[in-house]
Amino acid sequence: MAEKSFVRFIVVGIFVNLVNFIVTAVLTLVTVNSYLSGLTGFWLGAIISYIYNSCYTFNSPYLGKVKILKYLLLQAVLSNCYSALIHLFSSSSTYKAISILLALIIVVPTNYAFQRFVIFNNHI
Numbered sequence: 001m002a003e004k005s006f007v008r009f010i011v012v013g014i015f016v017n018l019v020n021f022i023v024t025a026v027l028t029l030v031t032v033n034s035y036l037s038g039l040t041g042f043w044l045g046a047i048i049s050y051i052y053n054s055c056y057t058f059n060s061p062y063l064g065k066v067k068i069l070k071y072l073l074l075q076a077v078l079s080n081c082y083s084a085l086i087h088l089f090s091s092s093s094t095y096k097a098i099s100i101l102l103a104l105i106i107v108v109p110t111n112y113a114f115q116r117f118v119i120f121n122n123h124i
Contacts, residue, residue, distance in 0.1 A: 008057040009112050012049060017104055020045035024086070024100050034090050038083035038103070046075040049111075058120035071119050074111070082107045 024041030028034050050071060055061045082103050089099035 005057050005116060006112070009053065009116070012052045012057055013108060013112070016045040016049045016052075017108065019048060021097075021100055021104070025097055028086075028090075028096050028100075034096060034099070035083045035087045038086040038100070039079055042079040042082045042107075043075070046079065049115075050075075053115055054120060058116065060120040067119055071115075074114050074119060078107055078111055081110075 020041040022041075023044055024037050027037035027040055031037060060067075085103035085106060086096075086099050089102045090096045
């Protein structure tokens, strides 16, 4: 089951991160504030991730208030980490797209682990 959920998470994650990357990159190009661009892209991805991962990836369609609050808290923490990492990396990099990719490399595995073992764990 864990392998199947990981593969599904990756499939959802590719789609979510493609959306996230495009939104963040476009907003970063048209605005000066990379932090808000990253925040917007991340939250859009978080909404899509919640919908698909709860039902498709982790087969946990009924979440209850506690699980929803845990998910929102996780996404709030990770969105700030993601945006801060983009801002940090973009200040030392000429290419903002590389900054976005570096931030994703750190945030994505962290997001999976918390969703799999804390949020959507049906045994909790």
